[in-house]
Amino acid sequence: MADDNVVDGWHETEADRRVRISAQVRQWCELGRIDTVDRPLSDDAAVLIAAGHLDESTRTVLLNRRAEGRTIPTVGGFGALRLVFDEYRRVQEKAAQLRPGPVQMIYNYRLGELLRRLQAARSTVVTSPTHYATGIRAIRRDRRAGVHLDLEQRDALFAALRATPAPARATSMIQVRGVAVEAAERLAQQTRNARLADAGRRAADALAGSPGGDGQSFTDRHDALLFLAGTLFDRIDSSRVWHSDHFLVQRAQLDLADELLQIAVDTVALRGIGIELATAARAARSDSARAQIAARERALAPVWNQLVERVSALARIGDLLGKAEEQLQSIAAVNHTLSLDSRIDELLARSGNRELSAANTHFVGDQFADVDELMMTYQSVLGADIAALTARGTA
Numbered sequence: 001m002a003d004d005n006v007v008d009g010w011h012e013t014e015a016d017r018r019v020r021i022s023a024q025v026r027q028w029c030e031l032g033r034i035d036t037v038d039r040p041l042s043d044d045a046a047v048l049i050a051a052g053h054l055d056e057s058t059r060t061v062l063l064n065r066r067a068e069g070r071t072i073p074t075v076g077g078f079g080a081l082r083l084v085f086d087e088y089r090r091v092q093e094k095a096a097q098l099r100p101g102p103v104q105m106i107y108n109y110r111l112g113e114l115l116r117r118l119q120a121a122r123s124t125v126v127t128s129p130t131h132y133a134t135g136i137r138a139i140r141r142d143r144r145a146g147v148h149l150d151l152e153q154r155d156a157l158f159a160a161l162r163a164t165p166a167p168a169r170a171t172s173m174i175q176v177r178g179v180a181v182e183a184a185e186r187l188a189q190q191t192r193n194a195r196l197a198d199a200g201r202r203a204a205d206a207l208a209g210s211p212g213g214d215g216q217s218f219t220d221r222h223d224a225l226l227f228l229a230g231t232l233f234d235r236i237d238s239s240r241v242w243h244s245d246h247f248l249v250q251r252a253q254l255d256l257a258d259e260l261l262q263i264a265v266d267t268v269a270l271r272g273i274g275i276e277l278a279t280a281a282r283a284a285r286s287d288s289a290r291a292q293i294a295a296r297e298r299a300l301a302p303v304w305n306q307l308v309e310r311v312s313a314l315a316r317i318g319d320l321l322g323k324a325e326e327q328l329q330s331i332a333a334v335n336h337t338l339s340l341d342s343r344i345d346e347l348l349a350r351s352g353n354r355e356l357s358a359a360n361t362h363f364v365g366d367q368f369a370d371v372d373e374l375m376m377t378y379q380s381v382l383g384a385d386i387a388a389l390t391a392r393g394t395a
Helices: 014-031 043-051 056-067 080-099 100-125 135-144 152-160 174-191 192-209 220-239 245-253 258-281 288-299 301-339 343-350 354-393
Strands: none
Touching: 014 220, 014 301, 043 080, 043 220, 043 258, 056 152, 056 258, 080 100, 080 152, 100 152, 174 301, 174 343, 220 258, 220 301, 245 354, 258 288, 258 301, 288 301, 301 354
16 A cells, blocks of 8 residues: 655655744735635634634633534625725725826725625624524523623624635726726716726726736635634535544544634734734834834744644644545445445356465455554544644643
C-alpha cells in the first residue's frame, strides 16, 4: 500500500507534517491571504464565530439552540452579508466626502440599494416567527429551556454576523457600475439631460474602481485566522469518516463547535485590545508612554501564537481526515471486489484457472486486513493533534 506521507518525492515524518502545516497556517494568517478558498463559511460556522462577539449569556443560548437543532434564519450566506455591509460603509464614507451633484447622487442611489438589502437581512435574522417564539407561553417555555433569544440579543447577533469573515473581494465594487449606470440613465430620463447621464457614467466608473485580486485576501490577519478556523470546522464536521465508528473516541474528546467558539472569543478579544493599544499609541505624548504601550503589545504575541497553533491543530486534523477518507474509499472498492468473488470464481472456474482466483482473493483480503492497522495509526496521530488543540485548559 502506498505511503501517504510522501511529499514531493521524500518521506514526510509526523514531525515534518506538523511543521509544514503549522508554517502554512501561520503564513496565511500573517499575510491575511489564503490560497485555498473553496467556498464561503457555512451558516453554522458563521454563527459560532459571530458568538465570539457576544456576551457569555447570549453565547450560552446559541450553544443551547445548536444542541437542540434550533437554527438561525439564513440570508443566503453570512459571508455575502459581510461584503454588502463593507460596501455600504465604503460608499457611505465616500458619499459624505462628495459635494452635492450628479456624482453624489449616484453614490446615494447605491447607498439606498445597499441599505435596503441590509434592512431586509436584519428583518429576516431578527424577527423571523419561524425561528423564534412569539407568544408569551412559548417564550416562557423557551426561556426555561435556555433557547430563547431576546430582541436585543438578536440585534447583537445580526451586528456580529455582519462581521462574518469573508474574502475581501477587490472587485466587489465592479458590481456597483451596472447599478450606477442604470441610476444615471434614470436620472437623465427624468431630467432629459444627457450631460447628467455622462456625469453619472463617469461616477460609475470611479465607483467601480479598478479590478484586482482574486477574492482570497482578508481585511486583516484576525479575519484570515477566523475564516480558516471556520473553514476547517466545516471540513471536519462534514467529513463522513469523522462521524464514522473509526473515530468515535476522538469525537468524544473534541467538541468542534466549542473549539471554534473559543477561538472566536479569543481572536475577537485580541483584535479589540490591539485596536485600543494602537489608538493609545497614537495619542501618547511621551517616550515612556509609547514604550509601555509597545511592551503590552509584545506581551500579546504569545496569545496570537497560541491561536495560530490551535488553528494549525485543526488543519492537521482536517488533513488527516482527508487521507483517511481516501483510504476508506479504497476500502469501499475492496468491499465491492469481495462481493464479486463468487461471480469471479464461477467465471474463473469455467476457464479452469482456480489458482488465479485464489491469488486474487488473497490479495484483496490482505489489503482489507490492513485497514484496521491503518485506522489505528490515524487514530493515534489524530489523538495527538486533539491533545495539542485542547491542552490550553491545562497550560
